[in-house]
Amino acid sequence: MTSQAIIERETTERQQAQTPVWTPQAYQLTVVVPTRNERENIMPLLTAMRDALRGIFTEVILVDDSDDDTPAVIRRAAHDLASVEFAVYLEHRPKGPLREGGLATAVELGMRRARAGYVAVIDADLQHPPADLRRLYEAATAQNADIVIATRYKNGGSYDGLDGLSRRLFSVGLKWTAKLVFPDQLMRVSDPLGGFFLIRTSLVEGVRLRPIGYKISLEVLVRSSWSTIVEVPYHFRKRHDGTSKSDFMQGMQVLQHMARLLREVPAAGRFWKFCAVGAVGVLVNVLCFALLAHLRAPVWLCWLGGTEAGIINNFALNHRLTWGDAQDDGTRPLARLGRYHLAMAGSLLINLLLFTGAFLWLHQGITAQVLAICGSTLCSYWLARSWVFATSQQTHEPAGLKPPSSPALTAPCTAATAWRGAQTVGAVALAAAAVVIISQVQLGGW
Secondary structure, three states: OOHHHEEEEOOOOEEOOOOOOOOHHHOOEEEEEEEOOOHHHHHHHHHHHHHHOOOOOEEEEEEEOOOOOHHHHHHHHHHHHOEOOEEEEEEEOOOOHHHOOHHHHHHHHHHHHOOOOEEEEOOOOOOOOOOHHHHHHHHHHHHOOOEEEEEOOOOOOEOOOOOOHHHHHHHHHHHHHHHHHOHHHHOOOOOOOOOOEEEEHHHHOOOOOOOOOOOHHHHHHHHOOOOOEEEEEOEOOOOOOOOOOOOHHHHHHHHHHHHHHHHHOOOOOHHHHHHHHHHHHHHHHHHHHHHHHHOOOOHHHHHHHHHHHHHHHHHHHHHHHHOOOOOOOOOOHHHHHHHHHHHHHHHHHHHHHHHHHHHHHHOOHHHHHHHHHHHHHHHHHHHHHHHHOOOOOOOOOOOOOEOOOOOOOOOOOOHHHHHHHHHHHHHHHHHHHHHHHHHHHHOOOO
């Protein structure tokens, strides 16, 4: 195949030389590569990619922001390496506003151009091994996964390519910040900020991506409605040539990106929204208690009124704000409110048992109270998420994470789900009761 396989698509005006021999509809994999001044890495990258993907009809889209002769190098490499199975496209973004957003918007542009069923993203600096693209593609097709993450933080992977202790600490710190901010979407994902991944192309169709900086994987994981993920360990290598684009400002952009996702994605950070609602509920509880006490109501009525006011307040705010985007499953509001009362009663029991056990074990009231609050908060959130506000189709919430050899996990909202929830609460309650009994026995109380 000659230069017929090479198509350069300018952002301002698409210029097509001739039609590729292999029709776009037959592509099995699209590989998006953002590049900027990577002239020395282009030929080794494309050569390794072609060799690794033999037998898989592949289109490679290089979205280039270079100011040097990288585009010319890409054209020559595409001419030399072109075959029926391997076509290379160049999307060059001229200097100016079209480059706004940097690497993340470059990847987004490449994804929008993808014409295969799966699209992979890989850096041009060869720190992501091109040979592993086949592993990602085969894992996706074999297990029908929505997303395949190449991870540095699982057994069999490594992050040796992160130069220096400070960069490693910075990377791990950002990773855990993201996992804590978005626990529903990311807590079970070991490398949520990596730039080496593969997704089902349809996953981002109709999804408005608004990335900041260079963590496009964060954008996809939080904004899209994925169901299953496969994680494939890989060795993050040292740079082959050129200089790293990572710096402190890009780290700050990641934080700005997280803040934007919290504002714009209803499902993002549900746990923290739930906690904020709980804090408001405490204030409502105390104010109602004080009002009834001022009216000389009995203490038991003050407690009951304050507690009920807090529960109703929390239910209303969670229904409106925390789970406001959830699809309606036909459950009437009063029935859902009844579920919420039962869930809070179960959480209160867990709180009492945890406090009693922790106090008898540690003899520290404040510590025991903190542990009890944390445990009961997690319990109440889990019950609210999986039972009270659960719907038949959770939007923007993953149903499961599966390793490369396990079946997919699903989380339909059914009676079985509620029963499993009740069993879990019962098990936790029994465990907490056991702690209380053991503590009493050891202290000679019984």
